Amino acid sequence: MSGFARTDTSIIGRWWWTVDRWTLAALAALMGIGAVLILAASPAVSERIGLGSFSLAKRQLVLLPLAGACLIGTSLLSIKWVRRAGVLGLFGTLVLLLATLAVGPEIKGAQRWINLAGFSLQPSEFLKPFFAVTCAWLFALGKSQQDFPGTALAMALFGLSATLLLAQPDLGQTFVLGVIFGVQFFLAGVPMVLVIALGISGLIGLVAAYFFLPHVTERIDLFLDPAAGDSFQIDRSLEAFVHGGLWGVGPGEGRVKAVLPDAHADFVFAVAGEELGLVICLGIVAVYGFVVLRGFARLLGEPSLFVLLAATGLLTQFGLQALINMGSALHLIPTKGMTLPFISYGGSSLLALAVGMGLLLALTRRRFATGDET
Template identity: 65%
Template sequence: MVLLDRTDTSVLGRWWWTVDRWTLAALGLLVGFGAILIAAASPPVAERIGLAEFHFVYRHITYLTLSLGVLFITSLLSPTGVRRLSALMLVGGILGLAATLVVGVEIKGATRWVQLPGISVQPSEFVKPAFAVIAAWLFAEQKLRDGFPGYLVCTAIFAVIVTLMLMQPDLGMAVVITAVWGTQFFLAGLPMALVIVLFVLAVGGMVGSYFAFPHVASRIDRFLDPSSGDSYQINRSLEAFMNGGAWGVGPGEGTVKLYLPDAHADFIFAVAGEEFGLFWCLILVALFGFIVLRGFVRVSDDNNLFVLLASAGLLIQFGLQALINMGSTLHLIPTKGMTLPFVSYGGSSLLAIGFGMGMTLALTRRRPGAGGSP
């Protein structure tokens, strides 16, 4: 691919010379680090539940290959193509959210998955990137077309999505959706008075969720007072970081994966902390930060409001998901079952992130008249 000439007018040639290759490189490093961590963390988990030693490794590689294929194909799209794909994904995702309430598979007290042949699909994962793009389009159209009810339609779709997520229940995903939607609304020019009103409503909603959902109250109580309930996973996670120190105990030499049920998924960052230490964990954090900031730099000079808002929503979503996972693992926030993008095991998550980052790469490609993105 590096041998492609700048004058190459093929689809692949145009893609290579317009896509952000720095972001591609950072994503490649992230994917590689994730594969190493899955190979280290998942075999003990598989053996504990009676599966073949490398069950999760093989499945992760399969999902990862599909995700990277999705990322590449999606990154070839034009902004219009990204919007159309997102519309299809959003409709399918909302129907999937509704289906979880009827035929959903209950896991750990929540019905967030729909069982399909050979795979359990979590529709909310696909709703996240799709809604970020459609919200951006509706906000942009409100600004560009007089009388277009973009704000109203977007708010109605948002209300439907959040209601369905809370019925599962999945408060964490609803919070991520709300944060991205609120940020895009603000960037689109929401009046300050409404910003304050929405902020108050959001705080009220968080307080109300404490009293409405017992599992939310339990997690917050355990965060504030670990002795008030079962804090086994978070205690083991913190011990892993202490054992790892600055440089770690070495790849494959950690012990936390022998005891943590979710060592290959929600708590994979703890495995990284023990086996690779503080230094490599900071490198991992820096990769996420670089991808988000690089994306904002690429799109900062774009004169297309839809592209600006959509890219902002997708990048914030990507960074926020990483922060929530790492913050939970380090006991900086109440625990929340959310994967670390491109690192944790999870089929729906990997595929949805592939769509999300593919759309981000598509929107941040150089386009004639789009501005002077570096």
């Protein structure tokens, strides 16, 4: 039973009776599953790189309460403060992206991280939710004020953000950002010719990436023909699902984490497949699907274009990121380093997703009795 009466007019009381508690519970379940899988998968990885057995697990588990606080804290925001948080957050993230290109260390040929007070931060993770909210505001303002160039500013913002991501380079994050923008662009009701032009531009960009970026060429060729290169990781991932069967071999009892370099991150779903089995993996997929479908269900009849576009952008990011990670592990798409939301190891991803889903919960709160419409 809830400790809050429906007549409770405090901030927390109003929040409890207006927030989507089912989505909140689903996100908490994903965090719990993530904690179990990090404890199972990270010790082998820690030992391979010369750290203590539970060093990586401790780092991730220490951040879980902070992620929970970010999730709850942002879900308390009013619509007005969601807009402000999106714009201010995007400005700060763009500054950090520029700083990353200037002073960030080069790791495996990419400059994607910056050290802040001893914490290795990946600004591109935070770019996605703040970009979704800011673009939604620009599109909505352009529709409500005919003299405001909302669409043009949103397109310019996407161009700037994509350029900074490609300079790292990070094609995967650029792709996710492009899909978010494309979905919002379409829903905003812009002329169809612009939607078609954006789609064609995206296809041209993907073709160009295949021909001019060697690592993209290698991954696509490997997907189309596994014999064309080193398919060690994907082969071990598929073997893990076969070995796990329906019910898995049990938490901590799997073998794939001992040989997969990214068993705690990009291929954590393979660890889940081996140790928890097909049934639990399908349950994980169902939880992701539930969050996305529940979010869209809460938007039915939503009168605010800003809320509709912002929430759709956040849901698109969340669902697409999950699909990319799981699809890569199952060899349904070319492999791409993308975290599984709330389950994969990664502090920046965990905190950014918590902020993004908190903003989603704030946007989808029932506001008819809260006075928080603005």
